[in-house]
Amino acid sequence: MKVLVAVKRVVDYNVKVRPKSDGSGPDLNNVKMSINPFCEIAVEEAVRLKEKGIATEVVAVSLGAKNCQEQIRTALALGADRGILVETDEDLQPLAVAKLLKAVVDKEEPQLVILGKQSIDGDNNQTGQMLAALAGMGQGTFASEVAIDGDSVSVTREIDGGLQTVKLSLPAVVTTDLRLNEPRYASLPNIMKAKKKPLDTLTPDELGVDVAPRVKTLKVEPPAERQAGIKVESVAELVDKLKNEAKVIS
Amino acid sequence: MSILVVAEHDNTEIKGATLSTVAAAKAIGGDIAVLVAGEGCGAAGEAAAKIDGVAKVLVADNAAYGHQLAENLGELVAELGKDYGHVLAPATTTGKNFMPRVAALLDVAQISEIIAVESADTFKRPIYAGNVIATVQSSDAIKVITVRATAFDAVASEGGSAAVEAVDVAKDAGKSEFVKEEIAESDRPDLTAASIVVSGGRGMQNGDNFEMLYKVADKLGAAVGASRAAVDAGFVPNDMQVGQTGKIVAPDLYIAVGISGAIQHLAGMKDSKVIVAINKDEDAPIFQVADYGLVADLFDAVPELDAAL
Numbered sequence A: 001m002k003v004l005v006a007v008k009r010v011v012d013y014n015v016k017v018r019p020k021s022d023g024s025g026p027d028l029n030n031v032k033m034s035i036n037p038f039c040e041i042a043v044e045e046a047v048r049l050k051e052k053g054i055a056t057e058v059v060a061v062s063l064g065a066k067n068c069q070e071q072i073r074t075a076l077a078l079g080a081d082r083g084i085l086v087e088t089d090e091d092l093q094p095l096a097v098a099k100l101l102k103a104v105v106d107k108e109e110p111q112l113v114i115l116g117k118q119s120i121d122g123d124n125n126q127t128g129q130m131l132a133a134l135a136g137m138g139q140g141t142f143a144s145e146v147a148i149d150g151d152s153v154s155v156t157r158e159i160d161g162g163l164q165t166v167k168l169s170l171p172a173v174v175t176t177d178l179r180l181n182e183p184r185y186a187s188l189p190n191i192m193k194a195k196k197k198p199l200d201t202l203t204p205d206e207l208g209v210d211v212a213p214r215v216k217t218l219k220v221e222p223p224a225e226r227q228a229g230i231k232v233e234s235v236a237e238l239v240d241k242l243k244n245e246a247k248v249i250s
Numbered sequence B: 001m002s003i004l005v006v007a008e009h010d011n012t013e014i015k016g017a018t019l020s021t022v023a024a025a026k027a028i029g030g031d032i033a034v035l036v037a038g039e040g041c042g043a044a045g046e047a048a049a050k051i052d053g054v055a056k057v058l059v060a061d062n063a064a065y066g067h068q069l070a071e072n073l074g075e076l077v078a079e080l081g082k083d084y085g086h087v088l089a090p091a092t093t094t095g096k097n098f099m100p101r102v103a104a105l106l107d108v109a110q111i112s113e114i115i116a117v118e119s120a121d122t123f124k125r126p127i128y129a130g131n132v133i134a135t136v137q138s139s140d141a142i143k144v145i146t147v148r149a150t151a152f153d154a155v156a157s158e159g160g161s162a163a164v165e166a167v168d169v170a171k172d173a174g175k176s177e178f179v180k181e182e183i184a185e186s187d188r189p190d191l192t193a194a195s196i197v198v199s200g201g202r203g204m205q206n207g208d209n210f211e212m213l214y215k216v217a218d219k220l221g222a223a224v225g226a227s228r229a230a231v232d233a234g235f236v237p238n239d240m241q242v243g244q245t246g247k248i249v250a251p252d253l254y255i256a257v258g259i260s261g262a263i264q265h266l267a268g269m270k271d272s273k274v275i276v277a278i279n280k281d282e283d284a285p286i287f288q289v290a291d292y293g294l295v296a297d298l299f300d301a302v303p304e305l306d307a308a309l
């Protein structure tokens, strides 16, 4: 079984991003870029399926500018077999990414596509679901457990009320939540090996996909700042403040 | 121009997030229809008809929608949605699951988790864990939108008298099947709706120690939440995670105990009215957003707080 994983290049999760002072967009000058943490979990899951003998090949796909190759190489170092970059300098929005991935899925015909549930830059939480709809596949979103069983997959999902398990016929789309697995670190030898693994490049034109943005960002601004608070000396003072100053408990 | 709001419900009652979503629809302006899709969901349909400001309720009662499977719901809402200018649903795990399918099937963008309506095509939404607020404009004919419930004051659940119409559309995509659900039972208020939330982090050390927080919460009528670290460590279940990638809460009072205040956690609670932090590290970033900070060992402070209430 072939598994396709999508990996996105995003600002590292440790960076506190701020808007540019002219409000034209987030200030991404000189910030550290990484693989989206949820995509890393997706790669790990695919590699584990391969290690269990369930997956035969793991293909990592990224979409965007040339430097997304770095994140594909990270996925290859973690154990993916080969990479595909759909290269474009266009600002790719989730619908366009889903259409491009659908075109890659048509070419590659994987049995399972694993994506992160959201990317930590746009916080959209859309692409996996859109891909599933466009490809006519079932979806197991926010997965904390994935079990392949013949021609179907059981996915345990983290939902607001607790956990839900669904069974999907393959091919299917899975999006990862935080508890699915704990990604490994790439070893130095594997990082070296990854440099030699195949990485193909495609373009939206070759895939016949219109990637024009549908949503325009008019401006960005910082969120409302909170007023600096005070330190209280004791629990008694805290309770007194909550009762008599903030009036939030009685 | 009219607006379709997809209700979140349990076949009997309408969930509070739906009322906030109707509020967002009102801010956009236009006739509001509410879709109740489920199995044996007549009572929820009747309840939806009473929501203030709703003109029409569509009830799609079919086994295919019983567990809100995204494949089936997506097809239904995409078909009904063609007749509307906007399709809205709450940004809950249910809405987040099926709405992008609706958008893809309609070949339009989705605008996720809006926190404000600027005009019928322009909205505000948080990006980068809420550190940046973007104002975005959609050029699509149909706007597919999920709504952050805490950003809109719920409309009244009573007072309306909308007409109820049955929708006889059965969409079973045949791709997915419901197997089981493990829903956490609790007598405490729902985390996203509670007016007081007490949350614990890695500093709690284990699940048993959360009992201290449950005791305080029960005295305050509060819900109990957690940081990702506490969930990952298995102290508490996933449905208690507050943050960028968990639940968004905005209670009147949020008490963070043994939580450092990572940006991903702050993203889920920094719109709370009053924030209290109890942490033994005076430099913990949580104190930068706390109205009242107590530098103390939680194993002393929480029992004291319990006794003082």
Ligand SMILES: Cc1cc2nc3c(=O)[nH]c(=O)nc-3n(C[C@H](O)[C@H](O)[C@H](O)COP(=O)(O)OP(=O)(O)OC[C@H]3O[C@@H](n4cnc5c(N)ncnc54)[C@H](O)[C@@H]3O)c2cc1C
Residues within 6 Å of the ligand: A013, A037, A038, A120, B200, B201, B202, B203, B204, B226, B227, B228, B229, B230, B241, B242, B243, B244, B245, B246, B247, B257, B258, B259, B260, B261, B262, B263, B264, B265, B268, B278, B279, B280, B281, B284, B296, B297, B298, B299
């Ligand atoms: C992709 C991604 C998504 C994420 N999503 C979320 C999310 O949705 N929600 C979330 O919360 N996090 C999320 N995180 C994790 C986040 O980055 C932090 O790791 C996490 O919030 C830390 O949890 P914590 O504050 O409980 O633990 P820590 O950062 O370890 O803090 C523990 C705190 O407890 C204090 N403490 C310890 N012992 C005591 C004591 N006896 N008395 C008083 N204080 C004590 C310490 O001083 C410390 O400040 C995400 C991370 C990533 C990468």
